[in-house]
Amino acid sequence: MNAKSVLNKVIFLPNDERLLAVVQVKRRTKKKIPFLATGGPGDYTTFICLSVTNKKPAQVFLTKVKQFEGSSSFVRRSQWTISQLRQVNGIDSVRDCPEFDLIFENGFDQWTAGSAGEKCVFVQVLHHTCQRFIPERKPEFINCHPKLLGGNSILHEAADSVSSAVQKASQALNERGERLGRVEEKTGEMMNSAQHFADTAHKLAMKHKC
Missing domain, CATH: 2.30.29.90 (PH-domain like)
Structure with a gap:
């Protein structure tokens, strides 16, 4: 504290x-202190x-x-x-x-x-x-x-500093969200490709089995 x-x-x-x-x-x-002045030692x-x-x-x-x-x-x-x-x-x-x-x-x-x-x-x-x-x-x-x-008071400068920090944090979160969105999109594409490959392999296997 x-x-x-x-x-x-x-x-x-x-x-x-x-x-x-x-x-x-x-x-x-x-300051001149009078003789025998009271106060804390x-x-x-x-x-x-x-x-x-x-x-x-x-x-x-x-x-x-x-x-x-x-x-x-x-x-x-x-x-x-x-x-x-x-x-x-x-x-x-x-x-x-x-x-x-x-x-x-x-x-x-x-x-x-x-x-x-x-x-x-x-x-x-x-x-x-x-x-x-x-x-x-x-x-x-x-x-x-x-x-x-x-x-341009130092109180306003402090407020501006806080506002700037909040803006930077918000921007960082937005950029992070965009990156996560791109990762999720790529993950979905990979999952779709994997599923398509699995379906094709299954069809080929059934064809050769017949």
Whole structure:
């Protein structure tokens, strides 16, 4: 089971929420930690999760979830409503890169995703969700590749890829059916020839017997 499925099951479903997207991240700049700060000891993995409530009117949240080293459980940390998001900085609008910034009305975080692909999927789903659930004062998306904000999106590319795979599979099945049809036709012809040979041999045998 992947991280998204596990997080959805243990963190969001119990709160009547649905996980839309998740990205594993690391900070690009370390935050100052006050002396004797509370929190889990040791290293940890951080996830930024985008979720929506099942109840109407729907609410959308960005939640920071941590998993500490040696533990299988997840811990909720900071959480923001999507309306508190002011800007998403994709860092580079030309090439795919794993870095991005999230700027909220009361602070910001600078992240590096596990891969450029993970970041791209998260930013695209986040942009689509903002367009759908925020009627006014939508957050600004800057330095993002156009494919993440519309046009030839990676979601459409994925759909096209699936459609292409289905089409290829269908074509392969059709070709296989045609080959089987030709084999059956040849088999029938061989059976007819064999029967004709057997009938001729039988007639010849009866003739010589007489």
